[in-house]
Amino acid sequence: MTKEELILKAIEARELSYSPYSKFKVGAAVLTSDGEVYLGTNIENASFGLSMCAERNALFNAYCHGINQEDIEALAIVADTVLPVSPCGACRQVISELFPRDKPIYLANLNCDIKVTNVDELLPYSFDSSDL
Numbered sequence: 126m127t128k129e130e131l132i133l134k135a136i137e138a139r140e141l142s143y144s145p146y147s148k149f150k151v152g153a154a155v156l157t158s159d160g161e162v163y164l165g166t167n168i169e170n171a172s173f174g175l176s177m178c179a180e181r182n183a184l185f186n187a188y189c190h191g192i193n194q195e196d197i198e199a200l201a202i203v204a205d206t207v208l209p210v211s212p213c214g215a216c217r218q219v220i221s222e223l224f225p226r227d228k229p230i231y232l233a234n235l236n237c238d239i240k241v242t243n244v245d246e247l248l249p250y251s252f253d254s255s256d257l
């Protein structure tokens with residue numbers, strides 16, 4: 126699957142966004158080595174702090190289906206932003222634990238601007254299990 130095809134999957138997920146408060150829809154898609162795609166979108170709550178971001182939902186969805194780091198090939202995240210969407214700090218922390226360091230992360234917007242990045246670029250000097 127090309128990065129453009131994975132981004133299209135993330136755009137499909139974005140349509141499912143429940144974001145009545147921010148009205149900011151985000152979609153994400155995790156690709157596995159078997160070619161399976163696990164989607165996630167942002168789900169908000171009237172108690173704002175309980176909202177969950179799209180990329181965390183996509184990764185949690187994959188893990189809920191028995192997927193782990195070794196199975197993951199790529200992650201795409203998309204929103205209607207001027208520049209390719211920038212994941213929040215909480216998501217960067219979760220991505221750094223659940224997503225492989227050597228696989229691409231595609232950040233995109235609806236204009237098909239794409240930034241290809243990775244875990245270490247998104248969260249250098251990260252806190253991880255070795256710090257505990």
Ligand code: THU
Nearest residue numbers: 147149151167178179211212213
């Ligand atoms: N959001 C995401 O889903 N991913 C990000 O990386 C940035 C923010 C969501 C959370 C909230 O529902 C809305 O976008 C506005 O912050």
